[in-house]
Amino acid sequence: MEIVILVSLLSLYCDFTDAECLVVSPARLVVKHGDPASSNCSSDTPVEMGWEATQGGAGLTDNKVKILNWKVDSLTDWNSNPTCFTEGGQCQKQLNITVYKLPDRVSISYRKYPDPMVEGHQYLLQCLVQNIAPIGRLTVTFYKVNTTGEQTELDTQHKSKDNINTPENGTYTLDFTPGRDDDGAQLLCSAMLDLGPEGPQPPPVMESNRLNTNVHYKPQFTSPGCFSMSITEGDTLSLNCSANGNPAPSYDWLLPHADPNTMEERSVVTITNMAKSHSGNYTCFARNPLGNSTCTVKVEVTVDYLPIIAGLASVVILLVISCFIYSSYYKHTRMSH
């Protein structure tokens, strides 16, 4: 009876002191697949100990030792859990190893190739990370790089697969709805393997190829597109219609009157020698396969009274002068008589 109690007390003691009876140092390793690895198991008092491992294992030592090294030249087992133990397995300590492998390839593509890509429509982007371990430590970020080179983060994703240690292929997807400003932008994804403080610093990052975007959108007039103006009779009117659109828009003008002085060439309408009757609304249509936009310029033709006033004034001055000359001549002839 006493012996039984003593044994259970002993086992309790051993359980309790499990944390202290053996020390594995370092206790945690982050190893690149195929690289060497090593750790030490030590005890305060000399004991017989061994390492149980799929690679580099060692049976119980013949003698009592205070330290026993575990070492492999090339770690290739994805689930390596070397355990240091004492005789009878009363004390055990596991070495925590994370074996990692950088991806063979990171690539971005459309799930279904959009042809053409249209403003406001939704497309599915896919980032494929090939042959990565452990996938649970991977963070994938989608980026957009606009035409001026600014990079914007679109989304960050992470799969919590903590139980998978062998290499996996990871597929990450994102819904992307392009706007007209995204025309000419590039899309990419990057894969970061964050292995914690024991892992490589900074965490390794691999970038994908870049996808060029060609976003189609309907024409839109750039401000100030449509306005009112007045023009003096006799002058030349020249209106240039210009809208943004992809594909590049074609233009048509709707004029208030047909006129022989009118010349219409694509986006530009020119009328020489404007008359009062040319007043009215000049409407431009910009069209592409996605739609159209219109812009109306209200033109008012004004008469310039200045030459008439100047003409009248000169007639008056001429009259005054001629009156003066005549009167002085008349006076002169009368005086001579």
Ligand SMILES: *[C@@H]1O[C@H](CO)[C@@H](O)[C@H](O)[C@H]1NC(C)=O
């Ligand atoms: C293990 O211990 C030996 C002897 O103390 C030491 O030389 C070696 O650097 C240690 N190895 C590790 C991985 O700590």
Ligand SMILES: *[C@@H]1O[C@H](CO)[C@@H](O)[C@H](O)[C@H]1NC(C)=O
């Ligand atoms: C190994 O270490 C990591 C990080 O400290 C921890 O999250 C994980 O649970 C440990 N694994 C084992 C089997 O102890």
Ligand SMILES: *[C@@H]1O[C@H](CO)[C@@H](O)[C@H](O)[C@H]1NC(C)=O
């Ligand atoms: C690019 O992005 C920056 C910041 O988001 C923005 O200020 C700039 O106008 C953009 N350029 C173009 C051409 O869209």
Ligand SMILES: *[C@@H]1O[C@H](CO)[C@@H](O)[C@H](O)[C@H]1NC(C)=O
């Ligand atoms: C990952 O993808 C590659 C190429 O498609 C394939 O050869 C490999 O078997 C895949 N691996 C897994 C774990 O599915």
Ligand SMILES: *[C@@H]1O[C@H](CO)[C@@H](O)[C@H](O)[C@H]1NC(C)=O
């Ligand atoms: C019309 O405007 C566009 C864009 O501003 C410009 O490229 C084009 O040269 C102009 N055409 C004429 C004839 O002024």
Ligand SMILES: *[C@@H]1O[C@H](CO)[C@@H](O)[C@H](O)[C@H]1NC(C)=O
């Ligand atoms: C010109 O357009 C304006 C509105 O933009 C409208 O009020 C006006 O009646 C139009 N004039 C003619 C002659 O069509």
Ligand SMILES: *[C@@H]1O[C@H](CO)[C@@H](O)[C@H](O)[C@H]1NC(C)=O
């Ligand atoms: C412009 O587009 C609208 C629909 O957005 C259509 O109803 C109209 O007929 C088009 N006009 C021209 C001149 O193409």
